[in-house]
Amino acid sequence: MGGNALKNVVTRRYARNEYYILKERILNKLQGRIDQFDVPREFPCKESFGDIDVLMVCQSSMNIRNLIEELFNPNEIVMNGDVYSFDFEQFQVDFILVPEEQFDNATVYxxxxxxxxxxxxxxxxxxxxxxxxxxxxNVHTQEFDPTTTSTKLILSRNVKEIFDFLGYNYEQYMKGFDSENDFFQWIIDGKYFRCVYFDDQQLNHAHRQRTSKRPIYIKFRAYLNQLSKSETNESSQDHNEFIRKIRQQALIYFKKEEDYHQGLCQREEKRQLKDKYNGRYFCDIDDGKHMVRVHMKNFEKRFGKTDEEFHQWIVDTDHDTIKLEIEKYKNEIKHSQSS
Structure with a gap:
């Protein structure tokens, strides 16, 4: 993923033909050792390669480092999260471990x-x-307010289903693209594509920094600049309404309306619970905050043997009663400290 993970060995770029030969050797070594593995699709016109990504699903008992050492005898192995990078024949190989349910989509991604x-x-x-x-x-407590807490609502992991919703020709993807321009046009033909989404002014500083290092993104921007597409500017209010409609359409399309509303209820319940019970009620004990968590735990044991029991007590008890019980606890602590 990037070709720059290895710092202590010499690697080089491979020309197209030698890359395909090495790719076949690597995949052949994995036959019978890894249950599921694949390499993301590449442009057939790409002249050279700096690394190879191999996505794989492994059993939890599998020791990937030992497998790499056994099959490839590398000089260096670098682990970064679920990615194992190593050298083989002066070429960087990246093994990317993914859960089985994410494998197909990760390969496409x-x-x-x-x-x-x-x-x-x-x-x-x-x-x-x-x-x-x-x-x-992301389901926020308040729509269009990223400062509020959120939960992730998975709409789909099915590649064709996702492409169909976004207006991308799945059959064309499966057939493949002969050139970068064919791929770029496929992206543009998507239902929700807008040129303005790739305007630098639409990106924050961190995003601009990342995209400046992505060759295909840079080429795509250049391709867009050659087009004479005019688009009307939307006000923020119009765009929010546009987003609202798309999110609603997505919930209907993927049959996630009930899950969405359940998520909203959970966010609201957590917000209400946090208002009723949180650490600020214990900050004035011992003249410091370092014991807040300890006092909260001691208080919680009074009303529940488990976290679930205490949570239910908070749900069932009105705010004034909770505050009264906290004051009782604090007074007892102060009395014991003074005696």
Missing amino acids: LSYSDLGGLIGNICHKIGLKYGMQGLWM
Whole structure:
């Protein structure tokens, strides 16, 4: 993933033909050792490669480092989360471990160098999220207020289902793209594509920094600049309404309306519970905050043997009664300290 993970060995770029030969050797070594593995799709016209990504599903008992050492005898292995990078024949190999339910979508996400990044940027602009785990939306306590807490609602992990909703031709993806321009046009033909979503002014500083290092993204921007597409500017209010409609359409399309409303109720319940019971009620004990968590735990034991029992007590008890019980606890602590 990037070709720069290894710092202590010499690696090089491989020309297309030698890359395909090495790729076959690597995958052949994994036959019978890994249950499920694949390499993201590449442009057939790509002249050279700096690394190879191999996505795989492994049993929890599998020791990947030992497997790499046994099959490839590398000089260096670097682990970064679920990614194991190592050298083989002076080439960087990245083993990317993914859960079985994410395997298909993760493979698509990493295909054609930046498919996931381009579609992910579009989804972000329409109130959705797209990543290796699929398509989802964040359910905030208050819509369009990212400062409020949120939960992740997975809409789908099915690649075709996701592409159909976003207006992407799944059959064309499966057939493959002969050139980068064919791929770019496929992205543009999506239902929710807007040129303005790829305007630098639409990106924050961190995002601009990341995209400046992504070759396919840069080429895609150049391709867009050659087009003479005019788009009307939307006000923030119009765009919020646009997002609201898309999110509602997504909930209906993926049959997630009930899950969405349940998520809203859970967020609201957590907010109400936090208002009724939180650490600030214990901050004035012992003239410091370092014992707040201890006092909260001691207080909670009075009304529940388990976290679930105490949670239910908070739900069933009115705010004034909770405050009264906290004051009783605090007075007892102060009395014991003074005696």
